[in-house]
Amino acid sequence: ALDGTDFRIGGLQVVGDKLHWTTHIYYNAAQYDAATHGCSSLDLGMKDAQGPWHLGDANSAAPEFHSDKHAGYIFTIPDAEATKWFGGKNLVSGLWTATGLQNSSHGPSMFAYNLPKGLPPGGAIEMSPLVWYSMQKPLDQHKPADRWGGGAWLTLGQKQAVIMIGQKSMGETYYGLARPGDCSIDKGWHGTPYETQVYFYSPASLIHSAHGAMSPNDVQPWMRWADQSEGGGIGQYLFPRCFRDVGGVAYDRDHQLLYVSQPNAGTTPDHPYHALPLIHVFRIVE
Numbered sequence: 001a002l003d004g005t006d007f008r009i010g011g012l013q014v015v016g017d018k019l020h021w022t023t024h025i026y027y028n029a030a031q032y033d034a035a036t037h038g039c040s041s042l043d044l045g046m047k048d049a050q051g052p053w054h055l056g057d058a059n060s061a062a063p064e065f066h067s068d069k070h071a072g073y074i075f076t077i078p079d080a081e082a083t084k085w086f087g088g089k090n091l092v093s094g095l096w097t098a099t100g101l102q103n104s105s106h107g108p109s110m111f112a113y114n115l116p117k118g119l120p121p122g123g124a125i126e127m128s129p130l131v132w133y134s135m136q137k138p139l140d141q142h143k144p145a146d147r148w149g150g151g152a153w154l155t156l157g158q159k160q161a162v163i164m165i166g167q168k169s170m171g172e173t174y175y176g177l178a179r180p181g182d183c184s185i186d187k188g189w190h191g192t193p194y195e196t197q198v199y200f201y202s203p204a205s206l207i208h209s210a211h212g213a214m215s216p217n218d219v220q221p222w223m224r225w226a227d228q229s230e231g232g233g234i235g236q237y238l239f240p241r242c243f244r245d246v247g248g249v250a251y252d253r254d255h256q257l258l259y260v261s262q263p264n265a266g267t268t269p270d271h272p273y274h275a276l277p278l279i280h281v282f283r284i285v286e
Contacts, residue, residue: 010036010072010095011150011248015115017042022093023052024071031103033058035122036071037093039115053119055093055111056127064129064216068103070111071095073150073248077112081153081160085207086112089128096148096166105132107139108148108164108199112210129216130206137217145169145191149261150249153203156256156284162201165234165260167194167245168226183242196235196244198225239265239278247277256284 010022018039025032035058038051056065063069072095082090094109109132113125133139148166169191182190199221208214227233235244239262247263260282264275 007034011074011093013074013076013091013250014042015039015076015091018115019044020074020091020115022071022074022095024067024095024097026097028068028097028103031066031068033066033068034071036067037125051119051121053116053121053123053125055113055125057124058122063134064111064132066103067095068097069095069105069109069132070127072097073148075150075152075249075251076253077153078155078160078253081203082112082114086128086210089114089126091115092130092151092153094132094148094151096146106135106137106144107131107133107142107146108151108166109133110151110162110201110206112206128210130209131201131219132216134217140220141168143169143173143191144175145173145189145194147245149246152249152251152258154251154258154284155253156286160203162203162206163249164199164201164221165246165249166197167243168197169194192242194242194244195227195233196238196246197227198234199223200225234260237280237282238262241266241275258282258284 007023008026010024013020019042020039022036035052035054037053037055040049055070070093074093077090089112092110092112097104110130111127112130113127116125146169151164154161171192173191175189177187178185182192200223201221205219209216209219225233247261250259260280262278265278
């Protein structure tokens with residue numbers, strides 16, 4: 001930890017025989033840029049952690065290299081696409097985190113890389129920025145109270161899409177102490193009411209970005225699955241609560257199953273005072 005600052009687990013992803021993970025400072029007002037990516041054995045009883053490493057050049061002042069933009073969720077790029085279009089980089093990570101300074105991406109972020117071999121702790125992993133948004137050029141409709149929990153590269157036959165799932169603020173956004181009716185009682189960004197939305201990105205846009213044909217700041221989702229969409233949004237399948245955040249996303253490409261976690265989903269008769277997490281499973285079909 002830096003100056004006693006607590007880190008949180010940002011993302012988890014099984015890569016071969018390793019458990020790849022990221023850690024980050026949730027409220028990084030001091031704007032520390034830390035080494036955040038590491039891996040361990042799938043046997044959690046073994047103390048063999050490797051890393052942490054820094055994604056990109058830790059000595060660069062360029063904003064895309066700051067760990068607040070990529071030390072969170074992790075998902076995989078299909079092997080064929082990773083080899084053909086991304087120089088073998090088969091992983092994507094990104095991060096939304098809440099700070100008053102909003103040093104994180106102003107919209108979902110995605111950075112492509114692969115796990116290093118033999119890299120000492122603190123070393124830099126080569127990466128390619130695919131999507132991120134600056135404070136000066138945020139994603140269209142972005143609000144500081146939005147939260148992005150995870151993503152996935154979906155495949156179904158010859159069809160592919162990259163999705164990001166998270167909480168979208170639909171109300172007035174402000175920073176400060178909570179007001180009556182706000183979902184959180186803490187000081188910070190507020191934007192009640194919220195809904196869960198899914199943003200669909202074209203793999204072609206990410207390929208163009210990786211090869212310099214367009215800026216990562218200019219990549220836009222081609223579809224937003226929201227409550228007002230025909231047939232309703234993904235929120236109709238989630239446990240109703242004030243927040244509409246998502247805690248993590250995982251995709252089983254072999255069986256076309258999308259797993260979406262909902263932290264603190266709600267109480268049950270057995271646990272009336274403690275909200276419990278839920279894992280929702282969606283099958284990707286034509």
